[in-house]
Amino acid sequence: MAATASAATPPAAGAVVDSAFPMDVQIERFRRGTPQVTHLRSDITSRDSLVRSIIAGLARSDTAALERLAVNVAEYAWLYFPTTKVAQPPYEVPPALAWFQVQEKNRRGALRALRELGGHRITFKSYHCDAEPAVEGQNRIWSGCVATFSRDGAAMVDLKLFGAILERSGRFEVLSYQNDF
Numbered sequence: 001m002a003a004t005a006s007a008a009t010p011p012a013a014g015a016v017v018d019s020a021f022p023m024d025v026q027i028e029r030f031r032r033g034t035p036q037v038t039h040l041r042s043d044i045t046s047r048d049s050l051v052r053s054i055i056a057g058l059a060r061s062d063t064a065a066l067e068r069l070a071v072n073v074a075e076y077a078w079l080y081f082p083t084t085k086v087a088q089p090p091y092e093v094p095p096a097l098a099w100f101q102v103q104e105k106n107r108r109g110a111l112r113a114l115r116e117l118g119g120h121r122i123t124f125k126s127y128h129c130d131a132e133p134a135v136e137g138q139n140r141i142w143s144g145c146v147a148t149f150s151r152d153g154a155a156m157v158d159l160k161l162f163g164a165i166l167e168r169s170g171r172f173e174v175l176s177y178q179n180d181f
Contacts, residue, residue, distance in 0.1 A: 030095035040171040050172040061118035070174040083137030109177030123150045140167040
C-alpha cells in the first residue's frame with residue numbers, strides 16, 4: 001500500500017508547486033460572494049460634507065455612522081482595488097490581504113478617534129488635504145488631510161482625523177481612518 005502525503009508534508013524535491021495566481025484570478029476569487037457594485041453607496045457629494053459627517057459621527061460616538069462613511073468590502077473589491085497601485089507590479093499584494101490590512105487600520109484609527117473625541121463637543125473650523133489627488137483609474141484619492149478643531153472649548157488644534165478619502169463619480173467615502181491619535 002502506497003503512503004499518502006499529509007498536508008504537513010513538504011513537497012518532494014523537484015515537485016512543482018503552483019501557489020501564485022495572476023492578479024486577475026486573485027481579484028475574481030476575492031470578489032466571490034460579494035455583490036457587484038458600480039458606484040459608491042454614499043450619497044455624499046462633497047469632501048466638505050464627508051468631513052463634517054466624520055466630525056459629527058465622532059462627537060456622537062456613533063460607530064455605525066463612521067462605518068457607513070467608509071468603503072465596504074464590495075466597493076473595495078469592485079471599485080477600488082483593481083486599479084490601486086498595490087494591485088500592480090511590483091507590489092501585487094493579494095486583495096484579501098490588502099483588505100484585511102485596510103480593515104485593521106480603519107478599526108484601530110476609528111477606535112482611537114472615538115476614544116479621544118467621542119461624546120465631546122467638537123467645534124470644527126476647517127480642513128485641508130493635499131492640493132491634488134492621486135488618480136487611479138476612475139478613483140481620486142485625497143490624502144494628507146488635516147482638520148482644525150477644538151474639543152470642549154479648548155484651543156484649536158490641527159490633527160489628522162482620517163488618512164484618505166475616496167472620490168469616485170462625484171461621491172465620497174472614507175478610505176482610511178488612520179489618524180494622529
